[in-house]
Structure formats: C-alpha cells, structure tokens
Amino acid sequence: MPVLSRAELSRTGAIFVALLIAIGATSAVAREFRAADTQTEDYPTVQALRYMGALIAERTGGRHEVKVFHSRQLGEEKETIEQTRAGAIDLNRTNVALIGNFVPAMNVLAMPFLFRSIEHMQRVLDGPIGSEILGSFESYGFVGLCFYDSGARSLYNGVRPVRSVADLKGLRIRVQQSELMSEMIRALGAEPVEMPYGQVLAGLANHLVDGAENNWPSFVTTDHYKYAGHLALTEHTMSPEVLVISLKAWRSLSADDQQIFREAAAHSSRFMREKWRDLEQQSQRKATEAGVTIVRDIDRKPFEDAMTAIYTRAGRDPAAAALIERIRKVE
Numbered sequence: 001m002p003v004l005s006r007a008e009l010s011r012t013g014a015i016f017v018a019l020l021i022a023i024g025a026t027s028a029v030a031r032e033f034r035a036a037d038t039q040t041e042d043y044p045t046v047q048a049l050r051y052m053g054a055l056i057a058e059r060t061g062g063r064h065e066v067k068v069f070h071s072r073q074l075g076e077e078k079e080t081i082e083q084t085r086a087g088a089i090d091l092n093r094t095n096v097a098l099i100g101n102f103v104p105a106m107n108v109l110a111m112p113f114l115f116r117s118i119e120h121m122q123r124v125l126d127g128p129i130g131s132e133i134l135g136s137f138e139s140y141g142f143v144g145l146c147f148y149d150s151g152a153r154s155l156y157n158g159v160r161p162v163r164s165v166a167d168l169k170g171l172r173i174r175v176q177q178s179e180l181m182s183e184m185i186r187a188l189g190a191e192p193v194e195m196p197y198g199q200v201l202a203g204l205a206n207h208l209v210d211g212a213e214n215n216w217p218s219f220v221t222t223d224h225y226k227y228a229g230h231l232a233l234t235e236h237t238m239s240p241e242v243l244v245i246s247l248k249a250w251r252s253l254s255a256d257d258q259q260i261f262r263e264a265a266a267h268s269s270r271f272m273r274e275k276w277r278d279l280e281q282q283s284q285r286k287a288t289e290a291g292v293t294i295v296r297d298i299d300r301k302p303f304e305d306a307m308t309a310i311y312t313r314a315g316r317d318p319a320a321a322a323l324i325e326r327i328r329k330v331e
Contacts, residue, residue, distance in 0.1 A: 030063040033249060035091035036080040038072045038197055040221060044279055045093045045148050045241060046070045048272035055264035060257060066091065076196040078177050085141040087248030095150060096239045097178040103140050105133045108323045110239040111314065112184045113304045115327070118152065121238045124330050129323070134242075142244040145265035148272045150215055151280055152235035156224065157211025158204060161295050162232035165189060165302050174200050174212035180310070184236065185213075187306045204228055217276075220283035225292050232295040234303055243268075 035053070037046050046068060053066030074080050074089060077098050084092040085102065100106035108114070115121040124130060125147045134144030155162055157171055168190040175181035175192045185192035193209050203209040204227035211228050213236070219225050243265055253261065288294065315321040 031065075031252070033064065033066045033090040033245075034074070035066050035068045035093070036074040036084070036089050037068060037070045037093045038077050038080070039070060039093075041070050043070070043217070043221065044272050044275035047275055048148060048268040049091070049093060049243075051271045052264045052268035055267055056260060059260045059264070064257065064260075072198050076198060078196070084244060084246045087246045089246065090249040091145075091243065091245050093148065093241055093243050095176065096242055097176050097181055097237075099142075099242060099244070100178065100180065103137055103142070104317075104320070105136050105323065106242070107180055108314070108320050108327070109133070110178070110180055110237060111324065112236045112307050112310065113300070114324065115238040118149070118238060120330065121240065122149070124327050125240060127330070129326055129330070137244060138247060141247050143247060143250045145243045145245055145262060146269040148241035148243060148269060149276045150239060150241045151217070151276065152233075153213050153215050153237045153239070154219075154232060154234045155211060155213045155236070156219060156228040156231040158207075158228045158230065159210050161230045161293050162234075163295050163298060165306060167232075171210045172208075174203055174209045181213075183310055184307065187310060188303065189306075200224065201227070215280070216283040216287070217279045220286050221279075225287050225290060229291065230293045230295070231287065232298060234298060234300070236303060 033053075035049050037043070037049060039046050049066065049068045053068065056064050056066055075083065077094050078101075080089055080092050081094055081099055081102065083089040095110075096106040097110040100110055115124070130147060134146070137144040155168070155173065157173070159171060160167060162168055165188055168188045171190045172193050173185050173190045174195045175185055177194045177196065182192040182194060193203075195203055195209065200209070200212050201222055201224060204212065204224060211230075212224060213234075214224070219228075219231065225231075245261065250258065250261075311324070314324065
C-alpha cells in the first residue's frame with residue numbers, strides 16, 4: 001500500500017472536503033415541487049402541469065420534479081391560493097377571479113364583457129399587458145409564470161331557458177368565492193350563492209342552487225349538465241387561468257433554474273391551448289347529444305348595460321381604469 005506524504009495527504013483531504021461540499025450543495029437545491037389543481041386528472045390544465053414538470057425534469061437532469069395534485073387533493077382553490085402564498089404549496093393553477101382577492105390586477109381580467117373574443121383575450125395576454133400583469137404578482141407573495149385558457153363562461157340552470165336579463169330574476173346562481181362575480185349576478189337580477197367548486201354538483205342535484213356559470217368543459221366534465229339542462233351562451237367572462245409559484249419556492253431556485261421554470265411554463269401554456277380546444281369541442285357535442293337546451297341567439301347588450309355600476313366602481317381606481325382602457329384598445 002503506497003505511503004502518502006504529508007502534502008499529498010493534505011491535497012487529498014482538501015479534494016475530499018470539496019467533493020462533500022459540492023454534493024451537499026447539489027442535494028440542497030434538488031427538490032420536489034408540489035403543484036395544486038382542482039380539476040380532474042385528464043383536464044387540460046392538469047395535463048399542462050405534468051407536461052411542464054416533464055420539461056423541468058429533463059432540463060435540470062432530474063434535479064427538480066413537479067408532483068401534480070389534481071381533483072382538489074390539496075383543497076379548494078381559495079384554500080390552495082392561501083397555502084401557496086404561505087409557501088406550503090409550491091405551484092398553483094387557479095382562476096383569476098379567485099386570486100384577484102390577493103392580486104388587484106386579476107380583478108380587471110375577470111371583469112364581465114371585457115374581452116371581445118377569445119382571440120382578443122389571447123392577444124392581450126400574449127403581449128406586453130400580460131407580461132406586466134404576471135410581473136405584478138411578487139409583492140403579493142407569488143410569482144406569475146403563465147396564463148392558461150379557460151374559454152368563455154356562460155350561464156346554465158335547471159329551471160328555465162334564459163333568453164333575456166328578465167329570465168334570470170329570482171334564480172339562485174352559484175358563483176366562485178369572489179365578490180366581483182357576486183356583484184355581476186346581482187346586477188343581472190339573480191341571487192348569487194358563493195360556493196366551492198367541488199360542492200356545485202351536489203348543490204344542483206339537491207336544488208340548493210338553481211344554476212351556475214362556467215365554461216363548456218366544466219359544465220360537462222363535472223356532470224352539471226345532467227341537472228342544469230338550460231344553457232345560455234352569455235359568454236359574460238373570458239377570464240383566464242393563471243399559473244403561479246410561491247415566492248418562497250421561487251427564491252429557492254438559482255437564476256438558471258428560474259429561467260428553466262419560466263420557459264417550461266410558457267411551453268405548457270401553448271400545450272394547454274391545444275388540449276383545451278379539443279375538449280371544448282367534445283364537451284359541446286356531448287351536451288347537445290344529451291338534449292341540453294342551448295340558447296345561442298342572445299342580445300348581449302342588455303347584459304352588458306347591466307354592468308355599468310361595476311365598471312363605474314372599477315373606474316374609481318386609476319390603475320384599474322387605465323388597464324381596462326389599454327385592454328379595450330388592443331386590436
């Protein structure tokens with residue numbers, strides 16, 4: 001066995017210590033990120049989160065992994081947003097109407113009849129306005145990564161077809177746990193009932209609510225259409241989904257890894273849009289085949305006119321008023 005000199009022993013020891021430090025540093029930054037989504041396993045947003053996770057694992061050589069908890073496994077959206085803000089959940093896909101309780105700019109995106117079409121909304125979110133909004137999250141405990149599509153939300157109920165604002169009078173309509181959404185339903189003459197997403201099916205089945213409002217896939221994949229056979233294509237909001245990461249989790253990442261997360265999120269957004277279009281078409285076919293009464297020829301102007309007070313109130317905030325004006329000017 002060779003005898004090492006004191007100098008050689010010293011060098012060997014230094015190399016060994018350096019290796020231990022390097023290994024320790026690598027293991028300290030490698031981690032599993034928990035992502036929350038209230039939708040079912042095959043829903044486009046859940047698939048997009050898994051797609052993003054695969055990209056992150058590939059580009060970090062397996063150092064970072066994203067574990068997706070779907071179907072409200074980590075709680076309802078309001079709860080998961082609060083947990084994400086506290087750092088207990090790392091990534092969260094949520095609707096802008098709910099996170100608007102924390103991030104004011106999100107309330108603007110949830111405004112009724114703000115976007116002229118899905119294409120208009122995408123042009124806004126894919127441009128400078130969308131980037132600025134995502135950049136405003138940090139002071140509220142989140143980092144905005146990307147937007148996901150959520151289609152257009154319309155009204156449905158199990159009592160009668162809705163062809164005018166007058167037809168909504170007296171109906172109890174479930175809304176998200178958002179004051180803005182409650183204001184919108186009250187302005188239309190119906191009674192808003194704030195209820196977690198996971199309780200809506202039982203609410204419809206047991207007549208605790210007469211109806212709700214949501215997009216085509218949510219209307220069908222949750223079986224709401226079985227108890228609310230009248231859908232009115234009001235398309236009153238086109239508020240998107242947003243993917244956020246907790247500030248705590250974000251600060252644990254190196255600058256290079258932060259860039260990997262941002263790029264993977266952007267790719268997942270484009271992936272999600274393709275999946276969304278397919279599911280929307282499938283959902284419309286299924287509802288039609290099931291005999292749902294679909295009222296398409298709605299005069300939207302009286303519905304829009306009923307929102308005057310909401311826009312007047314929003315206009316008192318100079319920042320909100322300016323953002324609304326910029327969005328409307330996007331061609």
